[in-house]
Amino acid sequence: MRFWLTAASSLAPEVDYLILVLLAVSFITLGLVFGLMALFIVRYRAGSGIDRGQVRQKTWRIETAWTVATMVAFFGLFLWGADLYVRMFKPPPGALQIYVVGKQWMWKVEHPGGQREIDTLHVPTERPVQLIMTSEDVIHDFSIPAFRLKHDVLPGRYETYWFRADKPGTYHLFCQQYCGADHSKMVGEVIAMPGPEYERWLEQAGTSNTLAQEGQVLLMRFGCTGCHGENSPVHAPSFKGLYGSPVTLNDGKHMIADDRYIRDCILLPETERVAGYPPIMPSFSGVISEEDLLKIIAYIKSLGPERTS
Ligand code: HEC
Ligand SMILES: [Cu+2]
Structure with missing residues (x-):
């Protein structure tokens, strides 16, 4: 079992980076709070002979400094995350559009050329792909962990996101929303292949009609x-x-x-x-x-x- 999942899309490294920074900032804050707590517990314990006489004047400087510092750190993280989120849902112009219909318990995929597949999704690498997703019955969730993407797929409306697969390979595809008895079997594969290979796949999977x-x-x-x-x-x-x-x-x-x-x-x-x-x-x-x-x-x-x- 590998510790870190492959990052196979153009945005995946940035998502990982954001998570790491978020973890680091959280651990630093946690360490600071609990470290000071432990320090004070030991220093001012009942038996210690520490001088408790001199009560110093309260200073606003420290108070303001830590409030502003944490605000800047966490608001900065929020802005970064929001910006990444917006970019995830706004495809670059000229993205290849592929349609996905979720159904208990399978994923049906339709390519613009009329090619269809079930529980597999073939995509070209180095090219933005936009998925237009909907559900025929209940709420599902189309998730490709290697691309760091997951999004609910709802009946009655179209949900979209896009990605650019950067590394050819076969990746897991999951339904990540509990959707009934066989939810756990609603899994599949995303197969990212270089452009010419993808074209060949389209041809051999080709139907007579687009x-x-x-x-x-x-x-x-x-x-x-x-x-x-x-x-x-x-x-x-x-x-x-x-x-x-x-x-x-x-x-x-x-x-x-x-x-x-x-x-x-x-x-x-x-x-x-x-x-x-x-x-x-x-x-x-x-x-x-x-x-x-x-x-x-x-x-x-x-x-x-x-x-x-
Ligand atoms: C009985 C005649 C009739 C039938 C049958 C019909 N439509 Fe319409 N459709 C209209 C009229 C009239 C309008 C404009 C008024 C409105 O929006 O309801 C319209 C509007 C639309 C619009 C919006 C068009 C725009 O310019 O914004 C779409 C899209 C559309 N229809 C698709 C379809 C499709 C697809 C079918 C077949 C599944 C269909 N219609 C069947 C009469 C019809
Ligand atoms: Cu599902």
Whole structure:
């Protein structure tokens, strides 16, 4: 058993460093408090002949100094941790997006090219990867200890984080939220491979259709195109250039059409009605599965970020 876990992602060394500094500062503080306590217990014990007569004037200098010093130390640690946390959730532009759906008791992974896997996640090294995660049933937690990442995966919403794997290898993947009888079996592997090898893996795992192409088929199957299609007689917004662009709702609110927005439009259309259109879009909650939703979103994404209409 190794004492220290491999640090295999770009942010992992910094997380380790932060933990070490946090431990060091805590131990120093602890040592100071208990050291002084022990010293005073011994020095001023009942039998000691120490001079207790001269009560010195209280000085504010020491009081202020230790208060400020501990505040600076711990607030500094907080700022450092907060900054790291923010960076963990803000992917660099151009990150490869991979979708993860948690379910009792397995992890289903979908790559943009349509490749699917269960309880394994193949990723390229030296390239930022963003995971877009959701759950089909209860709360799970997608954790890759070697990347120093864990994040709850909740039903009904998308959670994301990103990483850049720096060392090729096979790493543990755990569900870290107790999620029912077989929670302990909800484990898997993350396989980080150099770019060209990853491309080869994609090819051999390849399906005939990309996620976006499957999404396009689903739009027909669920009848979305009947209203949203180019030649539809119904007045409904086009999906062209929708992704990432601003949308005005009929209550005056402005939104950016991201994954969450599109998901809610499909499942909870009453909550987000686009301004200038009749409120006729039905809810597809319970009709479209999480995996199919991700494909539909992938298709809408593939239609580009520039809104034409
Ligand atoms: C009965 C016609 C109809 C059907 C069927 C329909 N929609 Fe809609 N949809 C609309 C209308 C009208 C709007 C605009 C008003 C609103 O937001 O409810 C809309 C809005 C949307 C939006 C927000 C678009 C924007 O510009 O912000 C998305 C995304 C969307 N629909 C996706 C879908 C998907 C996916 C399906 C199929 C699963 C679907 N719709 C089926 C009529 C429809
Ligand atoms: Cu789980």
